């Protein structure tokens with residue numbers, strides 16, 4: 187292999203000591219400098235039409251290893267460090283993880299930036315530089331505590347840019363400043379950037395160190411402090427609108443300026459720029475672009491509408507009503523009156539064209555439906571998995587599909603193999619290199635592995651790779667939170683935001699079942715460790731209750747000597763990208779158990795599959811596509827279908843109380859409120875969750891519970907045939923190429939963006 191970097195030389199040169207003598211902290215500094223310099227030197231990708239991927243979230247994760255991979259230095263650096271007695275993983279722990287996202291949607295945006303750069307396409311991400319991110323999750327008394335996440339203090343990747351803009355709100359204006367994070371492509375000379383706008387005058391001091399409560403009215407100081415500030419009160423909702431407008435007004439000014447710099451006369455702006463609107467948070471970029479083209483650049487309103495409608499594309503990420511944003515018109519008028527005027531005019535245009543109140547932008551209560559702006563005044567709307575897109579077309583957005591069938595398409599989500607295989611599981615990547623050659627690193631094609639699923643050497647090596655990943659995960663969880671996981675444990679993982687539709691509560695009911703089963707003397711062949719991870723929105727009470735149930739079960743079982751050797755519950759504190767990178771390679775079982783029709787796609791399902799876990803799932807989101815690819819014998823599916831679920835909602839016939847009264851179910855649900863368990867946990871939280879599940883159960887955990895328990899027991903039995911299990915895992919890896927985000931981005935570009 188060509189020598190592209192000489193760390194020992196750099197160390198001697200810059201530190202005056204050999205690499206072996208340098209401390210991890212020193213090496214971290216050297217590597218950061220080296221990578222930053224190389225990124226800075228890379229030319230920007232160019233082309234006439236440039237993509238702006240606007241998103242409230244970019245859950246980019248740590249960047250050191252990722253950038254080393256993209257620059258083609260990762261394996262060499264790891265080897266040189268190892269030779270000098272250092273471990274790149276330990277060094278990367280010194281890097282703070284940027285806290286700029288929430289869950290799957292933000293992580294998708296990050297995978298997409300990596301793939302856009304890797305395909306050599308000109309396209310930047312545009313978002314905000316939240317000083318305290320979402321929040322840092324702590325556990326106190328088996329409950330979630332939300333703390334400010336001080337990631338920015340130790341941040342080394344942000345490069346300040348000269349650009350600043352004025353953003354005019356209704357009764358005041360602010361100035362922005364811009365930071366960039368370079369995004370190199372894998373095996374590409376060029377790069378793109380993540381452009382993060384910040385607020386001049388932002389004041390970190392208004393946030394206490396031990397809570398995320400701050401003055402929501404201090405808009406000139408708080409706009410870029412937190413992602414998704416609590417919106418359970420009016421001030422919080424207003425702050426979100428201010429933030430969104432701040433983001434899109436900056437984005438729109440940037441887009442127009444860069445197009446002018448590159449020779450556009452703005453009447454041809456759509457030949458120079460395309461905007462991908464990631465969920466509805468950036469929707470106001472449409473009226474804001476129209477406003478700027480008309481007010482500042484003298485273009486007639488109708489022409490401006492036409493230009494913007496040819497450059498705006500929208501991705502829908504959810505069918506949950508609560509996430510399809512609606513804002514009162516009067517709130518928008520207060521935040522940005524002239525932009526709101528444009529929305530009123532767009533509503534009139536839409537009403538004139540379509541005499542159907544279901545597709546009006548502003549409803550009879552003067553509430554603005556943001557997604558409807560995107561659909562009428564963008565040229566593309568896409569769902570994120572085949573099933574999700576069908577549900578959009580046939581149900582949720584049916585009246586729009588009837589008007590604009592040609593605008594709708596599916597783009598099944600994907601993940602970057604750089605981070606989710608090469609970076610987090612280099613042993614598996616090396617196995618693949620040896621088994622099928624290295625082309626997969628470029629193409630994402632892993633199907634040649636299908637020919638080797640019966641190969642004894644490949645199977646035994648896969649076993650070693652999985653064991654090594656488990657060792658890394660065990661030491662990570664011991665180091666970070668003192669968890670002790672048995673060496674031979676089956677690792678069953680459900681990591682994702684805590685939400686009722688994702689049904690962590692159903693998994694918790696399984697745990698209660700398993701606990702009682704072991705108490706009854708049914709001793710499992712292998713210990714089972716069930717790993718949870720995920721944050722809950724601070725104002726989402728039931729989700730907090732679910733976290734509390736899981737943590738209380740964890741403690742309860744650990745304290746029961748009859749059961750503790752065989753069953754263990756671990757909840758990862760502050761689940762984030764780094765934690766995901768430690769846990770996913772180690773998993774045997776991937777829990778993807780959302781209520782069918784509710785998970786738009788999921789992407790952790792893809793990460794687990796790629797790392798050789800078997801999926802236990804409902805036929806929801808991209809699980810459907812995984813099942814089709816691997817075949818019934820290599821996946822474990824259960825539960826009501828999306829059609830059945832949609833019918834239950836439509837008919838209003840779901841009866842949680844009747845299901846609860848079945849003796850087997852009642853026993854499990856009532857365990858939560860048994861006196862001894864109540865005494866261990868917080869009685870109010872347990873009672874509330876109990877009553878919610880027994881009486882309402884909006885996301886139908888009880889509907890699928892019995893089948894889930896049976897299926898999970900089948901999975902555990904199958905685990906005992908180690909060879910058959912290994913073959914199934916290899917089949918899953920072999921089919922995972924379909925979920926490379928390089929494939930997804932090639933489709934976005936070919937069918938929506940048309941860059942280059």
Ligand SMILES: *Cc1c(COP(=O)(O)O)cnc(C)c1O
Pocket residue numbers: 288289290291293681682683761762763766787788789790791793
């Ligand atoms: C991939 C990922 C997600 C998304 O998980 P889903 O199970 O698809 O909801 C959320 N958070 C982090 C940190 C991730 O890496």
